[in-house]
Amino acid sequence: MQRVRVSSYQAPVLKLGDSQMTLSPKFRLAAKQSALLDPSLDMELCLKGESLIPGLPDDIALNCLLRVPVDNHTTCRAVCKRWHSLFGSKEQFFTRRKELGFRDPWLFVFAFHKCTGKIQWQVLDLIHFAWHTIPTMPCKDKVCPHGFRCVSIPKDGVLFVCGGVVSDMDFPLNLILKYEVRKNRWTVMKKMITARSYFASGVIDGMIYVAGGNSTDLFELNSAEVLDPSIGSWHPIASMETNMITYDAAVLNGKLFVTEGWFWPFYVVPRGQIYDPKTDNWENMAAGLREGWTGSSVVIDGHFFVVSEHERTKLKVYDMESDSWETVEGPPLPEQICKPFTVNCFDSRIFVVGRNLHVAVGHIFMKYQTSTSEERGSFSVQWLVVDAPETLSDLTPSSAQVLLA
Template sequence: MSFSSMSKQQVLDAGEGAGEEVVELIPGLPEEVAEKCLLHLPFLYHRLFRTVSSTWNRFLTDAPAKPPPLAPAAAAAAAAVSVSFSLPFLFAFAFDPASRRLQCQALDPFSRRWLLLPPVPGGAAAGSFAVVGLPRRGEIYVIGGVEEGGDKAVRSVAVYSAARNGWEEAAAMRTPRGYMAAGEVGGRVVVAGEDGEAEVFDPEAGRWLPAAPRCGAAVARYDAAAAGGKLYVTEGWAWPFERAPRGAVYDAAADSWREMARGMREGWTGSCAVAGGRMYIVAEYGEWRLKRYDEARDEWRMVAGGGVPPEVRRPHVVAGEVGEVAGGRRRIYVVGAGLDVAVGTVSAAAAAGAPPPHDVEEEVVEWEVVKGPAEFAGLAPCNAQVLYA
């Protein structure tokens, strides 16, 4: 049922149908086509577009609204539909090394232009805070950190809403934290400190809850990723490479920690992005080749197609689209200095020569570079997220 049809039904159900006509979204266009047109409007201007008519206002207000509770299967189907009708916007957080000011930009997927977002609240030092996106909710959380110019950790949390294009204060963490690992697991935000203490934020309830502590030696955050209902934290290799890196995995369903598999932690040699449910890393060495984690074999497999284009320079951050794109492909973004972006589209590789083992899927990546504006030349990215807005 289309939005306009649902609006009419809601009026009738409310007993207000007599003599009231719901205006078409775009006169002369089929309702389904009109809905897709409105879903392509830049989210930054939704407030303005809501003033066009009461029908536009209802559509732009209700379309991203949270649905009523559904059975798991129905909820999964509804989530897939909501993502397919939304557009993936790349959000990049970057510091100006001269002013030390943090700003957030969103890359429009059609025009490939960067859109400046409202200033990020707080004044935490670069890299000390965590950033977690909830793609299907259209929200980004900036969590904790260490005060600029000091060593005092903070509890504050700010949340950005794409629907409102604004920031607001969220419930503070139970414990001040800086330089923590964090990620979205099962629709909730999980943060874990180097000391093993962890907590979980439920966006529906708006509160933080304690999570099971991680036992054992401290694991400093080199990189972290969330996939398959788990948060993965690795300390990475460190010079002089005399000891294999440690790693830990938090299972949200069991509220428990376990040691990371050996092949995963020893092969995790770059920044990880999760795309279409799969974990990829952009290797820190050589040509910045892309690797995918094969859980069954506990190994990182090289993705064919070459490394990140050399136009994209360090420092860099990575992000992935939560859903698959057309044809079962997956999309990864590498944001480099000056907000130059390498967009990688990963697809199944065509068979060539000797076939791989029958249960191993080979992949290939194709890269496209989106150059940042000249005025962004000095910006250094510190985080990237993908939201469906």
């Protein structure tokens, strides 16, 4: 297992787009009001012969500059007028990156202060392992972070925060908030049909599905609904076969898998439901899957993994054919990653964010074993720990989403 420190000193957490250079309020105001953010002016400067990088064609220079880490943008704005135009607007910068096919992963962590309960988002650049912040989520301060559900559409650089609960009243919410990396801003969307908290959520073919949870009268729900983000409208779908508060959910093979979890005496069999949007039907989950789903899940290349909160926090993978679980070879979750933790993935990597926002990056490897009757695959994992700066030491994660930008 390797361990990484972002730097030898405790660096401050940066706003998305700011560098470590301290700027006066006057300069910040001038930068916001500058006409250099106008793309038409950039074209005018180009026609006057002002190149992005002397001696290089603009297309090659742009290809280089769009790879500059976000925390260096403020410094780069001071180089020349065209650099000021390029790095002065995050929307313009990320739009150009998208046009040229640049897609770096960012880990967005929904966290809360363990003493005050105040919620906030912290963002980890998964290329340079630097932390950043984004604008404050437009939501009431006194809420229970675990009552929300967060989902994302990584390729679009968009995440959604759904539902939630007002902590001092146990009153579920039906709000939907949308964050876009390219614009670096939040948008309030049309509310869910039913206010709910502690419910299931998932994205299938760009559509956002929610199901179950707590209702306004604190009874468990069986209702479900779907949001089309392109038009912002919700409509109901078939109800689950049972009323259920959800511990975890996953999307596998185009279906939504929902479990109520395992926080009870184990003589009670956990319930699980599976929704197929093609038939608009729910069915019961296989016994082996629901009984072995003892942690937070991710799906990588069609394989269902769980970071178990039992079995020494080992990683395990589900075999659908035999309805059984196999332990992934390799060490357990590193000890630095303390509960409660949240999990997500990108490509063949699993990201586990623990208390104080230390992050374990698990690299998944697949190898094949040939037996006398069949060839089957097995998995192994290697962990890398990314220590968070001291400034994040009082934060506890509630959700983690990977976005590309």
